[in-house]
Amino acid sequence: MNVSSRARTGWRLLKGPEPWTRRRIAGEAALALALALMAGAVGLFGGDPLRITAVALAVVVLSLLRRSLPVGVLLAAAALSVPASEATPLLLVAAWSAGRRIIGAGRALVAFSAAFVIYAVLGLITLWPIPQLFLIAVFSTLFFLAVAVVPGLTSRYWSQRRTLLRAMQEHNAQLLRERAMVAGQARLRERQRIAQDMHDSLGHQLALISVHTGALEVDPELTGRQREAVGVLRQASVAAMHELREVVGILRDGVEAPVGPDGARPAPRGTAGIEALVTAARAAGNDVGLRGSGEPRPLAAAADHAAYRIVQEALTNAYKHAPGAPITVELRYEPDSFVVEVVNGIVDRAAADQAGEVVSGGQGLTGLHERARLVGGMVHTGPTDDGGFRVAGVLPYGTADAATFVDAPDDFRQQSPALPLGDGGPVVDWNIAEKELGMSGRSRGGGVALGCGIAVGAVVLLAVAVGVGLFFLIGSADKGMIDPSAYDRIKVGTSEAEVRKELPSGDTVLVSGLAGKGPAEPEGAQCLVLMSSETGDNVNTEPVFRFCFKDGKLIEKKSYDVAR
Structure with missing residues (x-):
């Protein structure tokens, strides 16, 4: 495979099933840049430029791939957010896209469950040994629910609701078309019946009038004035015949009557025919x-x-x-x-x-x-x-x-004031499911409101998780922290039992990860690492105290700083 083929394959993978319009390109670029800047801003506290750059690039790539590879990006974001907490916003965005684009409830359940397992396992590996495993498990579960599960479920509900509304509108439009066809057929049959009745009854009477007035017009016993009046009646009957033929044609076929077999055309039925009406009225006296x-x-x-x-x-x-x-x-x-x-x-x-x-x-x-x-x-x-x-x-x-x-x-009020699905959308019967179908007309505004509600809900759930975690952490702070004066009072050579009576147990998550970051431990010794109750001079380091025991005695104590 040459370079161009690989480039085309990569572009198809990045493009996904949806077209890349200018608006989407701008939106995707802005979102990827915002996620990268957030990751870089949070990562600055770590102080490693290479790590910050790598995480930012990974965030940009995963953000661009989330539409075409929703499951893979969700799993990668869950894995990345454990060692790099600054990538947590990416996990939220990836969960939203995955909930909307994964087809099938079973596949979505498997994908989010796998993401949670990856998140939990990597968290355990990173923080091991963990003194308070239950507390960390509860806190991690709540955090994952707030950042991934809630946005994913909400996005899936929103997408399915829009699909259902669209199907309802299409079905309703089909019902309207069928109803219009049935009503049109009924009207056509009724119009044909009326046209036939008019033709049979009025046509016969007007024909009799025309024949008798024509015969009367040539009667030699009539005076000139009478003959003129009879002529007016005959012309009126002929004009009535033409109008009747025109009306019957419109009722029957919906078109004007054609030219008669005698070549006579209907009189003008507009302003051009008003003068003829006046002339006929004058002729009638x-x-x-x-x-x-x-x-x-x-x-x-x-x-x-x-x-x-x-x-x-x-x-x-x-x-x-x-x-x-x-x-x-x-x-x-x-x-x-x-x-x-x-x-x-x-x-x-x-x-x-x-x-x-x-x-x-x-x-x-x-x-x-x-x-x-x-x-x-x-x-x-x-x-x-x-x-x-x-x-x-x-x-x-x-x-x-x-x-x-x-x-x-609008006597029937059968149409919505706006087309809900863009140009050329179906006409909606406003009498059917008015509230539900009306909400689809505001889909964009409703999506923004729904997104804001999801964000608020996620923040609330996250705040609850943080509050629970802080409650347990503050309660266990005394188990992993001592005052510098206590460190000074303890002497090397004192029995391990006496020293441990004066020291906390260290059974707290606050001291997890501190072991092994200082000077080398004495061979064969068991060491207890505790935090200091006082802060250090450098914000990037944490002062700790280490006590090492061997053969039932304290053989070493050290005070040093470790990187946060």
């Missing part, structure tokens, strides 16, 4: 005036159609409820909106009585309000000061610069 102001501007298709329907419905109401009254249609292109206004004058009571009772569905004006609302506009209806009636609509222009006057509310 109504006094209708049309005025316009402002520079014409294009409207959105829905708004353009709404303007046509407002004029059509207003003229129809005027025909029904104010026959013979003058009607004014005004189109105003304002800077920010399009205004269409239809005003009829005072009702001619004689003409109204002659017209008789009119048939009205009572939903025309209500439909105008709803139609205008859906395009972001509004409609005003009401009497005028002179006793007439006015219908005025205010509609926005094109969608690019539309001025929305009325917001259409």
